[in-house]
Amino acid sequence: MPTESARVVIDLDLPGPTISRHVYGHFAEHLGRCIYGGFWVGEDSPIPNAGGIRLDVVEALRALQIPNLRWPGGCFADDYHWRDGIGPRAERPRMVNSHWGDVVEDNSFGTHEFMALCELLGADAYISGNVGSGTVAEMSEWIEYLTRADDSPMAALRRQNGRDEPWKVPFFGLGNEAWGCGGNLRVEQFASLARQYSTYVRNHAGNDVYRIAAGASDADYHWTEVLMKSFGPLDGADGPAAPFQGISLHYYTMTGSWEDKGSATAFTDDEWYLALSRAGHMDELLTRHSTVMDRYDPNKRVGLVVDEWGTWWNVEPGTNPGFLYQQNTLRDALVASVHFDAFHRHADRVVMANIAQTVNVLQAMILTDPDTGALVLTPTYHVFAMNAAHHDATSLAAHVVAPGATRAVDGKELQLLSASASTKGSTAHVSLSNLDAAQDRTVVLDLRGRDVVGFSAQILTAPELHGHNTPEQPEAVAPRKLEEIRRHPRGLELDVPAHSYVTVALELGADD
The missing domain is CATH 2.60.40.1180 (Golgi alpha-mannosidase II)
Known part of the structure; x- marks a missing residue:
């Protein structure tokens, strides 16, 4: 042809707003083999590791200049109680991961392991807090445990568990998908809870937290509008918004129905174009959600955080349907590139984005073979690598x-x-x-x-x-x-x- x-x-010579490096963020949930077998192999594994964290995965992600990592979910976050994941691993209580495969979670990867992973990666931590089944006190104590430097009760407990110095936690999520797995709440209910919970995610020891309220799915502009109405006055140009600073948006690309999303590798030319068209729909979503936000926040003090995006296909044949393991093709790479073009165009409002997910789940950067331990970099990984020069550029x-x-x-x-x-x-x-x-x-x-x-x-x-x-x-x-x-x-x-x-x-x- x-x-x-x-x-x-x-x-x-006509620069626009800065593209935050954080739009190249990542997401790791306790789902399938993302954490266990992906990031975490345990200290006794023959695979080279640092305290149980898989080093070839770390090396590959450091090469991407990974800016942040969101954890522990996703839907898992609103079932997660952080105290279950601290202290001696052998003594940690178990739980049922009812969302993803109905498997038993032993909590061997918890707060200390995640923060050690972030330090190895050189990435900022984005903690997703439990609003759905947790309490205000639980969330307040977690941020104190993570970031307080003196002899407060939670700082003392952290030292008891082996960490003297506090960590920096720049980003904290207030729930996840509150309209669905995070509580099946109406937005009017959740807006009040977001204000309440955010009040108790305090800034300790000079750690300034950027609080992100669980936002809309797809084209639910009503959800965004109600959250924007819940802020105090936003017409001033200075200072962070209050009581939280950002709202999230989730959107996945698929070619079929929710029950039959389409194959990752066996697709027609028509399905190729359909996937890329639906990826391009992100630009319309950003435009319209931003328009709602502009009505209440003309100075753009509230950030839009696309903390779940990517392709969602049927799982690979023969794998656990609850583990969401899918192959990653050239089509996925171009879905990613189209998203990044949209994020760049909306750099004045989009402050962060997190692809779902980093290892072995959905549109992953990395696939690991459970039998041989081999590590594979996906086509999507290469788009992230080729775009690294856009980080914090104008x-x-x-x-x-x-x-x-x-x-x-x-x-x-x-x-x-x-x-x-x-x-x-x-x-x-x-x-x-x-x-x-x-x-x-x-x-x-x-x-x-x-x-x-x-x-x-x-x-x-x-x-x-x-x-x-x-x-x-x-x-x-x-x-x-x-x-x-x-x-x-x-x-x-x-x-x-x-x-x-x-x-x-x-x-x-x-x-x-």
Whole structure:
């Protein structure tokens, strides 16, 4: 099929809001093999570990510059009582993980293990607190246990359990999916609880907590509006919002129904496009939730936290349906790239996002083989790695001009070329996704406002749409240098193959 042309216009000298590195955050729930067999193998494991934490997983995530990790859930969080996960492991009480496989949880991975993991990763902790079945006192004591430095009762208990110095906990979630597994509450009920619980998640010993109230699912704009109404006055420009500082949003991409979500690897071209169209729906959700928030918070003091997003497919055949283990293909990688473009465009409101989940669950970064111990980096992992230059960079508007690069999907027009850009110091970074299953494109980067003195590019693609990595073929889908990039009178020109993801690194001249 002949190559078609497109243009992306970027004004390098017109910076927008900063893209928080925290939109590249992650999520680890006590679900399937995410914690046990993923992050945690135990101190007696033949797999190299530090105090039971699997070191090859740590190394792989450190290479992504992982900014934060959300734990212990998810739905599990609102059944979790933190005191069950401290003290000698052999003496910790067990519980039933009723949400995920109806298995017995022995609590061998608890608060100390999680905080040690965050320290190994160099990541900020995002603790999800129990509103659904917990108490205000329980949550208040947990933040005291984690962050207080003196001889308070909880600080003393922490020292008794082997940790002298307090930890830093920048982010704390007030419940999870309160409209569903977190209590089946009406938003009017939950808004009052969020105000109450947040009051007792106190700032101890200089640890300033960013409190995040459980927000809406998908297009539930009423939930967002009621939470926004529950704040005190937000028309001032200074200081953090009160009593909490952020609200969450959850949205998953699937091609089927909730009962039959579609296969991770066996899909048609139509399902390829449907998945990418539904991934693109995130941009509309961000626009409309932000519009509701703007009505009450014109100065954007309240952050929007997309702390669960990603693909959700049927589990791999032969695996426990409650463990949510799925393979990860090139299609998942492009779902991720489309989401990141949306997060970049909404950098003024979106302060954090957490893909679901980090290891062995849903749209994972890493898959580990339970029999051989082999570790596999997924195509989605590589999108995170290729986009690391966007962390804390200043967003740039990327205007796509691509005549004919659309497809009617699910009653909407899917734009088949997606782009975003950012700048930091004397560099800039452009991300391009060619969502067309079959059509190559020549793309001109129309770069204005600053001179480009150097450039390089990477590409992620595969011969087949369902290409994925396995222990036998761990680099079937892996980035490589893109050679097909050259100077153009308007800036640069590059050949972007069908079904591919490309990043372009720019060296810029002096900013006049």
